[in-house]
Amino acid sequence: MAVAHARAFRIVLRIGYLLLAAALTWLFVAGIDYYSLPLDQRPHHPDFRSLRPAGTVGHGLGIVGSLQILLLLLYSLRKRWHRLAGLGHVGRWLDAHIFLGVSGPLLVTLHTSFKVQGLVAVSYWSMMAVAFSGVFGRYLYLQLPRNVLGEAMTLEQIQAQLAETDRRLREQHGLDQRIMTALETVTTAGGSLWRLPLNNMLLGMRLRSHLPAGASPGVLGDAKARVLLGRRILFHNRIRELFHYWHVIHKPFAFLMLIIMVIHVGVTVALGYRWVF
Numbered sequence: 001m002a003v004a005h006a007r008a009f010r011i012v013l014r015i016g017y018l019l020l021a022a023a024l025t026w027l028f029v030a031g032i033d034y035y036s037l038p039l040d041q042r043p044h045h046p047d048f049r050s051l052r053p054a055g056t057v058g059h060g061l062g063i064v065g066s067l068q069i070l071l072l073l074l075y076s077l078r079k080r081w082h083r084l085a086g087l088g089h090v091g092r093w094l095d096a097h098i099f100l101g102v103s104g105p106l107l108v109t110l111h112t113s114f115k116v117q118g119l120v121a122v123s124y125w126s127m128m129a130v131a132f133s134g135v136f137g138r139y140l141y142l143q144l145p146r147n148v149l150g151e152a153m154t155l156e157q158i159q160a161q162l163a164e165t166d167r168r169l170r171e172q173h174g175l176d177q178r179i180m181t182a183l184e185t186v187t188t189a190g191g192s193l194w195r196l197p198l199n200n201m202l203l204g205m206r207l208r209s210h211l212p213a214g215a216s217p218g219v220l221g222d223a224k225a226r227v228l229l230g231r232r233i234l235f236h237n238r239i240r241e242l243f244h245y246w247h248v249i250h251k252p253f254a255f256l257m258l259i260i261m262v263i264h265v266g267v268t269v270a271l272g273y274r275w276v277f
C-alpha cells in the first residue's frame, strides 16, 4: 500500500513538473516580445496591461508564485509538529517542498517581468539565493542515510547497515575476500567531497569490472549500496557539519524574503492594486 502511494505520488509530481514546464514555456514565448523591450518602451506595447507586474497575468503570477512559496513552508511544520506525522512520508513532503520551491520563484520571476528594482529586489534575490542553495542542500540531504521514517541515521546505525550489506554480499552473493577487499578499495577511492557526486555516478561502471561474471542478480545493487554507505561513513561528520551551516544560511534568507514580500504586498494593496477583485 505504502509502495503504491509512493509510486502514485511520484507520477503526480512528474506530471506537475511537465505541466509547469509547459506553462512556463508558453508564458515565456507569448511574452518574449514584451519582456525584451527596454522599460521606457513597454507602456506602448499591447501586452503591457496584462504582463506588467500589476497586470492581469503578471499580478496573478505574483500571487500564485507567492502562495506556492508560503505553502512550501508547511514542510517545516510537518517536520516539527508530530500531529502531522500521519500525513505522508516526510521525504514526499520534501519533494513537494522542492517542486513548490522551483515553481514559486519561476512564477514570481515572470511576475517581475524581469524588472527587479527597489526594496523588493532584496526579497527577489533572497528568494533566488534560497532556491539555488536548495540544490546544494538537497545533495547534502541525500548523503545522510535515513531510516524508514525519513530521519537521519546515526553513525552507528549506518555502520550496522554496512555490516548487514557486507554479510549479504558474502553469504547470499558468495563474494570472496579478494572481491570484498576490492570493494573497500573502491569505497576509499571516492576522492574529495566535491568529486564525490561524479565518482558516485560512475560507480556502476567501476564495480562491474570487479564483480565476477554470472554473479547472482542484485549483486551490483548491493555492491553499490555497500560502497555508497562506506563513503557516507567516511564523510559523515563533514557532511553533517556542512548541512548544519547550510541550514544556518538557508533559513535567514528565507525569512528575509518573506518579511520584504509581506511589506511589498502591503504597499501594493495600500496603493490600490487588487488584481481581479
Ligand code: HEM
Residues within 6 Å of the ligand: 053, 054, 059, 062, 063, 066, 108, 111, 112, 115, 116, 117, 118, 120, 121, 123, 124, 127, 257, 261, 264, 265, 268, 273
Ligand atoms: C516573493 C514575492 C514577490 C516578489 C519578489 C515580487 C517582486 C516584484 C517586483 C520586482 C516588482 C516590480 C517593481 C517595480 O516595478 O519597480 C513587483 C511589482 C508588483 N508586485 Fe510583486 N513581488 C512578489 C509578490 C507579489 C504579490 C504576492 C503581489 C500581490 C498580492 C504582488 C503585487 C505586485 C504589484 C501590484 C506590483 C506592481 C507595483 C507597481 O507597478 O507600482 N507582488 N513585484
Ligand code: HEM
Residues within 6 Å of the ligand: 069, 072, 075, 076, 077, 079, 094, 097, 098, 100, 101, 102, 104, 105, 127, 130, 131, 132, 133, 134, 135, 136, 137, 138, 139, 141, 250, 251, 254
Ligand atoms: C523560495 C524557495 C524556498 C524557500 C523559501 C525554502 C525554505 C526552506 C526552509 C525555511 C527550510 C528549513 C526547513 C526546516 O528545517 O524547518 C528549507 C529546507 C530545505 N529546503 Fe528549501 N526552500 C526553498 C526552495 C528550495 C529548493 C528549490 C530546494 C531544492 C532544490 C530546497 C531544498 C531544501 C532542503 C533539502 C531542505 C532541508 C530539509 C531538511 O533538513 O529536512 N528548498 N527550505
